[in-house]
Every structure is written in C-alpha cells, then in structure tokens.
Amino acid sequence: MSKTEGAVEVAQAPLGEAAQPQTKKRRASENGLHALQKNGSVEDKNLEESYFASYSDIELHRTMIEDSVRTNAYQQAIFQNMEENIRGKVVVDVGCGTGILSMFCAQAGAKKVYAIDASKIAVHAKQLIEANGYSNVITVIQGKAEEVELPEKVDVIVSEWMGYMLLYETMLPSVLYVRDKWLKPGGKMYPERAVLHMALGEAQWITKYEEGTYDFWVSLNHVYNLDMSLLADHAVARYKDVVHVHMVAQEDVLSLPTSICDLDLTTITPEDLRTMTRPFSLYGMGSRQLNCIVLWFDVWFPGGLKLSTSPDNEDTHWQNTVLPLAAVALQQDTKVAGQLTITQDLSNHRFLNMDLTYRVDKGEEVTRYYKMDDNCNDNDF
Ligand SMILES: C[S@@+](CC[C@H](N)C(=O)[O-])C[C@H]1O[C@@H](n2cnc3c(N)ncnc32)[C@H](O)[C@@H]1O
Numbered sequence: 001m002s003k004t005e006g007a008v009e010v011a012q013a014p015l016g017e018a019a020q021p022q023t024k025k026r027r028a029s030e031n032g033l034h035a036l037q038k039n040g041s042v043e044d045k046n047l048e049e050s051y052f053a054s055y056s057d058i059e060l061h062r063t064m065i066e067d068s069v070r071t072n073a074y075q076q077a078i079f080q081n082m083e084e085n086i087r088g089k090v091v092v093d094v095g096c097g098t099g100i101l102s103m104f105c106a107q108a109g110a111k112k113v114y115a116i117d118a119s120k121i122a123v124h125a126k127q128l129i130e131a132n133g134y135s136n137v138i139t140v141i142q143g144k145a146e147e148v149e150l151p152e153k154v155d156v157i158v159s160e161w162m163g164y165m166l167l168y169e170t171m172l173p174s175v176l177y178v179r180d181k182w183l184k185p186g187g188k189m190y191p192e193r194a195v196l197h198m199a200l201g202e203a204q205w206i207t208k209y210e211e212g213t214y215d216f217w218v219s220l221n222h223v224y225n226l227d228m229s230l231l232a233d234h235a236v237a238r239y240k241d242v243v244h245v246h247m248v249a250q251e252d253v254l255s256l257p258t259s260i261c262d263l264d265l266t267t268i269t270p271e272d273l274r275t276m277t278r279p280f281s282l283y284g285m286g287s288r289q290l291n292c293i294v295l296w297f298d299v300w301f302p303g304g305l306k307l308s309t310s311p312d313n314e315d316t317h318w319q320n321t322v323l324p325l326a327a328v329a330l331q332q333d334t335k336v337a338g339q340l341t342i343t344q345d346l347s348n349h350r351f352l353n354m355d356l357t358y359r360v361d362k363g364e365e366v367t368r369y370y371k372m373d374d375n376c377n378d379n380d381f
Contacts, residue, residue, distance in 0.1 A: 006220060007116035032224035036269035048144075061098050064160070067317040070307065075104050076327050077190055077301035086124060087304055090152060092116065092182060094145050094159035094175045099138065101158050106134040113138040114154070116145050116178075140227075145174045154182050158190040164245050165321035166196045166261075166297035167342065168372050170350045173270035189265050191299035191307070197257040200282050200336055201248050201294035203322055210236050210327075214328060241369075243354070243376040244322040248294045250310045254330060255282040260295070275343040282337075284330035289309075291328075293356065295321040323370055328360050336360050345371070 054060065065071055078086060079103070081179065087109035093102040096115035102125070105113050115138050122142035129138045141148050156180055164167030179189065217232035247355055260278045297318075298308045309318045330336075338358030345351035350373040359365045 005296060010117050016197070020281065023325050029115070031165075032226055035059050044209060048348075051350065052119040055097070055117070056121050058121075059125070060212055061121060062063050063317050065098065065100060068350065069309075069314050069316045070160070071100065072317075073104070073301075073305060073307035074101055074158075074194055076192070077305045077307075078104045078108050080305055081303040085156060086110050090114075091156040091158055092150065092154045093180060094138065094157060094178050095161060095171060096125050097121055097160075097242035101160060102138045103129065103132055103134055105156075105158060106137040110156075112152075114148075114150055115140045117142060118144045145154075150182055151183045154187060154296045155184055156188045156190065157183055161310055162297065162299065162318065164318055165243075165295050165372065166194055167273065167354070167374075168350070170273075170352075171345060172265075172273060175265075176268065177269050179266075187240060188302045191301050192265050193300040194263045194265060194297060195299075196260040196280075196295060196297045197310070198260050198280065198295045199253050199257040200255040200330065201292045201322065202244070202252050202290060202291050203244070203248055203292045203294075203324070204242075204252060204293050205246065205323055206239075206322075206329070207238060207289070213239075240323070240324040240326070243370050243372045244292075244324065245319050245376055248292075248320045248322060250311045252309050253294055254284055254286065254288050254290060255336070256285075257359055258346075260342070273344070275339040275341065277339060280337065283333060284332060284334040284336070286330075286332055288330050289327050290325060290330040290336065290358060290360065292325055293323040321372075322378075323354065323356060323359075324369070325368070326365075326366070330360070334361050339367075345373070348373070353367065 086105055088111050090112045090113045091102070091110045092098070092104045093105065094116055096102050096117045097119075098121060099115050102113045103110075113134075115122075115129070117125060117140075120142075126140040128138060129135055136158055141150075157175065159171075159178075161171040161177045162177050163171065175189075183189070213235045214229070215231045217235070218229045220226060220228045242261040243258050258280045260280070261276050263272075294311065296309045296311065298306055298310065300306050309316045309320070311320055338356065341355040343353045343355075345353055354370040354372065355367070356369045356370070357365055
C-alpha cells in the first residue's frame with residue numbers, strides 16, 4: 001500500500017450532510033465560522049472540525065463555482081501556459097472542494113493531480129472525478145493538507161484559498177505548508193502573488209442606514225409622544241463597529257488605492273501573515289463625504305493573468321470589505337494619513353482584528369478597532 005493509498009480513505013457520506021442551504025453569499029458557512037466564534041473556549045480540534053464541516057455544504061461550493069470571474073480566471077490561467085507549466089507535470093490541488101480545479105489541470109494535460117480536502121466534500125469530488133473520466137489522473141485525498149503524505153514531490157500547486165479581504169479564514173498558511181514540504185524547487189504556484197488594496201470611500205448604503213435609523217427613532221416622538229432618539233445613536237454606533245462585506249460602486253471610491261500588503265506566495269511565510277502593519281497616505285478626489293475605508297484584493301497567476309475583486313471590476317462573491325468611519329467632508333486632495341494593522345485573532349486564528357488610526361487633513365487622530373468574524377457579512381442592510 002502506498003503512502004497515498006493510506007490517506008485516501010474517503011468515507012461515504014450522504015450528499016450535503018451537515019449542511020444547510022446557503023441563503024447568503026459567503027465563504028465558510030454560518031454553521032462553521034459562527035460555531036467557531038461561539039465556542040471560543042472549546043479545543044482547536046473542534047474549531048477545525050466545524051470549519052471543515054461548513055465546507056461539506058454543496059451550496060457553498062455552488063456560490064464559488066457560480067462566481068464566473070473567479071472560476072474563469074483559474075481555468076484561463078491553467079490553460080494559458082498549459083504546455084509549459086501543466087502538461088506532463090505533477091500537481092497538488094490544496095483544498096480541492098468539488099475537484100473543479102483538479103479537473104481543469106487534468107484537461108490541461110497534467111500527468112498526476114493530488115486533490116486534497118479535509119471536508120466531506122472530498123467524497124463528492126471523488127464521485128465527480130470518476131464521472132468525468134479523470135480517475136486515472138486525479139487521486140482524491142480526504143485529509144488536512146498539513147497531515148497528508150504524498151508519494152512524490154510536485155511541480156505545481158493550485159489552490160483557491162482566498163477569503164474575504166484576502167486573509168479572512170486564514171487558509172493561506174496551509175498552502176504555504178504544502179509549498180515548503182512538497183513543491184519542487186522552482187515549482188509553480190497558482191496563484192503566485194496576492195495584493196490587498198485600500199482606498200477611501202463613501203458607501204451609499206451606510207448613509208441610507210444612518211438616515212433611516214434616525215428617521216425611525218426620532219419619528220416616534222410624533223407617534224407616541226416619547227423621545228426614543230437616543231437609540232438611534234446606539235444603533236448607528238453598533239452598525240459602524242462592524243466590518244461590512246459589500247460591493248462599493250466604482251464612483252464611490254474617493255481616492256486612488258494603496259497596497260496594504262503585496263505577497264510573493266513563493267516566499268512569504270506563515271509568520272509574516274500573523275500581524276501586518278502598514279502606514280498609508282490617501283488623497284481625496286472630488287468633494288464628497290468620506291464614510292468608509294474600502295479594501296479589495298487581486299491575485300496573479302504564472303503567465304500574468306490577474307483575478308481582481310476591485311470595485312472597478314465585475315462583482316465577485318468576495319465583494320469588497322468596508323470599514324465604516326464617522327462621516328467627514330472630503331475635498332479634492334484632502335490628505336487622509338494613518339496606519340492599518342491586521343492581526344490574526346488569538347482565540348480563533350481564522351478571524352482577523354484590525355486597528356485603524358487616521359487623521360483627516362490636520363484634524364484629530366482617530367483610532368478605530370474592527371473584528372472580522374462571522375458577524376461581518378451583514379449585507380442585508
Ligand atoms: C475556497 S474552497 C475552494 C474549493 C475548490 N478548490 C474550488 O475552487 O471550487 C477551499 C477548500 O479548501 C478546503 N481546505 C481548507 N483548508 C484546508 C486544509 N488545511 N486541508 C485540506 N483542505 C482544506 C476546504 O474544506 C474547502 O473545501
């Protein structure tokens with residue numbers, strides 16, 4: 001029995017077990033990351049099980065595959081340089097999900113593909129790979145990428161690991177682990193570079209929420225002859241402490257972007273990702289109300305193809321990440337300078353903490369703190 005055969009024990013599970021239909025577009029499901037947050041005291045092992053259980057949800061994989069910007073970018077990147085980079089090569093797909101990227105690699109002529117996933121979705125990947133006639137090329141391994149043993153080193157790593165705001169979900173360290181253990185020197189990574197951008201913004205829905213909230217609580221004065229307007233302040237403050245995952249219209253981005261991190265995925269280490277501090281200076285464009293920071297990411301594949309989640313591009317399921325600010329008038333060339341620190345949460349490494357300090361022109365320095373956890377995706381507002 002080869003090492004791989006030992007790890008390939010793919011237990012049969014009913015389709016979509018442990019999964020509820022997704023009603024919101026998001027990555028790891030509510031059951032998964034929300035359970036992680038609520039059970040902050042339970043052992044890491046249970047947290048990881050919840051995370052992988054969330055990825056057994058077929059609807060979640062539909063959300064990703066339905067995102068044609070994402071899926072087409074991977075397909076095109078794999079096919080673009082297939083003669084040079086994929087044909088006859090050994091590939092590992094880290095977090096294969098349904099196996100879609102592994103099957104693209106098989107179509108592009110890979111000699112062998114190891115498709116790894118710790119979630120029960122691996123059972124379905126195996127079925128799909130058989131149904132599509134690629135079992136001779138692709139071996140599905142249900143297990144943690146950090147724990148599986150492959151029978152050989154690989155020429156290429158393919159992985160779709162990006163979370164909201166690039167780093168949420170913290171799957172990248174698993175890919176880097178596989179890189180360091182299994183990738184041959186000079187091997188290719190799909191993607192090979194990732195950049196997180198930030199810019200100033202005016203999110204219209206934040207303004208509307210504030211106006212609507214004040215209208216409601218103040219209007220009670222006329223209806224019941226009671227002053228309940230204090231609650232408007234609390235509701236707005238609560239809303240502004242939450243990280244929003246939401247598309248921002250191109251015209252609502254109020255500055256050129258600056259990059260918060262530029263990751264060479266062939267060399268970056270997991271330690272580099274634990275905490276990142278970046279100073280920034282951004283300059284307003286036009287006369288508008290600044291009410292948020294907008295973040296998005298781009299990744300590049302070997303050959304130069306870019307997958308962008310920018311407000312300038314077609315929407316993706318990652319949308320944009322929005323940090324609400326107290327609204328302030330911005331003029332052309334008003335300087336907004338400060339510093340953003342992104343840190344992996346200590347109690348749950350898949351969550352992120354963000355410390356933002358900034359000053360608008362010569363105004364007072366403002367410090368804000370945001371936690372990016374399962375409450376972040378409130379795009380119903
Ligand atoms: C964003 S999905 C991508 C699925 C698929 N590659 C695609 O493009 O549709 C990430 C997948 O990676 C898996 N995953 C995350 N971390 C992993 C790890 N450390 N070991 C194995 N699988 C992992 C998850 O279970 C999930 O199915």
